[in-house]
Amino acid sequence: MSAIYFSVGPQHAGSGHFRMKITLQGDIILNAEPDPGFVHRSVEKIAETREYLQNVPLIERQCLSDVSSVTLAYAMGIEELLGIEVPPRAQYIRVIMCELSRIMSHLYWLAIFGIFLGHSTMFMWPFGDRDIFITETAEKIAGARVSYSYIIPGGVRYDLPDGIKEHTLKTLDYFQGRLKEYDAIFFSNPIFKRRTKGVGVLSRPDAIRMGVTGPTLRGSGVRGDIRKDEPYAAYDELDFEIPVFSEGDAYSRSLVRFREMEISSSIIRQAFENLPEGDFKVKTRKKVPEGEVFSRVEAARGELACYIISDGTRKPYRVKMSTPSFRNLPGFSLMKGSMLADLPTIWMSLDYWPLDADR
């Protein structure tokens, strides 16, 4: 039987504009090559032409499902160059926003994963619940639904509104109840287990060698999480665990994200409980001293690093964003040798986000 060659994408195949070049023989994938770049906007080039603060809305657009972590990595870099300390209250608010962002990003992933596996309820529920987070928490705190440019160098843009604590805790009460239902209908579902267990197995040494990051790495038995390994914001004052599963298959990667939603909810509760009083931002200068900085955070998809070179002017000389989706690209090679029917499972188990990879 001769092999056939075809593309999946670049039309929006459910997870963004991105193409997989697939070579198929019978039912087996012989070769799978990712072809990113369809949504490349050259964020790094444009960033060199704008002032530091103007870059916040630009840079957050590289990953709209997880804006808080992206802007936080950038803000932390500038703060380090300026040599300023961010007030504790702002650090706690940043944790709250980053964890809300993580939950919303994982819900987005879960919905698309559900529909990729033909589970339409799992498409509707997370999108519905994500909207509750958007309207009841993100919009109330930051004033916009998705791209809120809330985390800025020096702190956050506004203080928390009155009554937001009760409101968020109520949302979390509802959500944590929902997670049990997600578990019953999806994660404990025998069909889901059969479609994901043993599929797309990535061993621990390969995961490190390929340089994958985030839940993809933690699904392969490596406890790599910047929140613990190089704590930033207020993470070192909060008590949380890092879920790790060692099988390395699509099921492990899914469970990592599922557990993280629960853990993020607990982090948000603790952050509200311990929220200090005081300022929510400090004044920053527009001119940033000469130097270079490499700051990193744990975004929803993994380690996100920001490398800034400053030449002492109001505009960055160079901004490099090393994004988790780009680093997870080698993970698509897991499709090689698997069956065509497992393609959507492996694809979605990597939680690849084309905007994040292409920048």
Added chain:
Amino acid sequence: MNEAQIIDELRDKFGERIGTPERLRQHRIVVTVEKENLLDIAKFVKDTYDLNYAISVSGIDYPEQNKFVVVYHLCTMSEEGHLPLVLTLKVPVNRQTPRTPSLISIWKSVEWHERETWELFGIEFEGHPKLERLLLHEDWDEEFPNQFPLRKDFLLEDE
């Protein structure tokens, strides 16, 4: 091993060949090496400090100094996670003949990053198996022959 010890050891071992290793802050070291010594030193730091995990590869353009700098960010990934140390390896490259050895033989994961740097800066990575279009449009060469968007002489329309 702390940053000062690493810097001392690198100086002892490589002397002239390694420039001046610099400590930016806690857990951040910058080492500048010439491309002739790159493979030796990269292999040494990987084996000695167990820097098995390449985070990113980037380029910087310095037209006034007639050079590019290729920057590798490296760290250690154990079963228990990242170690906080990040070692930055900088390689100056002549702007007229932008070539440097690929580090794929040492860190497999730099493959996509080097390909991106090749495309956006026009820096050739010798020994890289696949320097092909990655992020830019496939018709880029027809419209912008020999132009590389992240170089400083590539201006945006509103600049």
